[in-house]
Amino acid sequence: MSPERSVSPLLSLLLILSALLSQVLVGESVRAQIGLGQVGSLKRSPADLVKRYVRLDQKGARLDVMGFDVMAPYVNWKEEEAWSLVVVIDSADVPEDYRKWDIRDNLDVMIPVIFHVRGEVDLKTATFTPGDRIEEVRFHVKAVGNSWRIVEPKIPPHVGLTRMLNFVRQAGLETTDDAQRRLLASLESSLREGR
Numbered sequence: 001m002s003p004e005r006s007v008s009p010l011l012s013l014l015l016i017l018s019a020l021l022s023q024v025l026v027g028e029s030v031r032a033q034i035g036l037g038q039v040g041s042l043k044r045s046p047a048d049l050v051k052r053y054v055r056l057d058q059k060g061a062r063l064d065v066m067g068f069d070v071m072a073p074y075v076n077w078k079e080e081e082a083w084s085l086v087v088v089i090d091s092a093d094v095p096e097d098y099r100k101w102d103i104r105d106n107l108d109v110m111i112p113v114i115f116h117v118r119g120e121v122d123l124k125t126a127t128f129t130p131g132d133r134i135e136e137v138r139f140h141v142k143a144v145g146n147s148w149r150i151v152e153p154k155i156p157p158h159v160g161l162t163r164m165l166n167f168v169r170q171a172g173l174e175t176t177d178d179a180q181r182r183l184l185a186s187l188e189s190s191l192r193e194g195r
Helices: 009-017 019-034 046-058 067-074 161-174 178-193
Strands: 085-093 102-105 108-122 127-144 147-152 158-160
Touching: 046 067, 046 085, 046 108, 046 127, 046 147, 046 158, 067 147, 085 161, 127 178, 158 161, 161 178
Parallel strands: 085 158
Antiparallel strands: 085 108, 102 108, 108 127, 127 147
């Protein structure tokens, strides 16, 4: 799964429409930093950081052009890839039990996350390929400065099915291009069948 560097007109439309989502996600990021302590504080479990990252991703934060600002406190890279693939999920399980982690030392851990995948959306072709499966991703979390950060891997967005449906529906409502509207309606129908 390699990231694409060029952006199709359909992907551009989807990215522009997702800007609305950033207002909700920025609010969650602020709550995480103010109400619950600094994001990634070494005083907290590294699993908390991974849970928050996965939850924001599931809500579609990485579908948004400005979503990287929301995700930046969780990761140790400086920019998000331009993904042409979105993994559609039902849920994600992040273990809090440190015995399920691979602890390299007290400031370097691998935390396995189990994603319950429904399929994948190809943003270039606006197609959904169903495929129920379990996917395990091992998040490498290290102390960087005075905070926990995810240092790898960079994976495509893993977005909840309901959020993806709403995203596609909104894109269909906003477009004025009949061909794109038909393509998005077909994608929405495929996602609904995948429920």
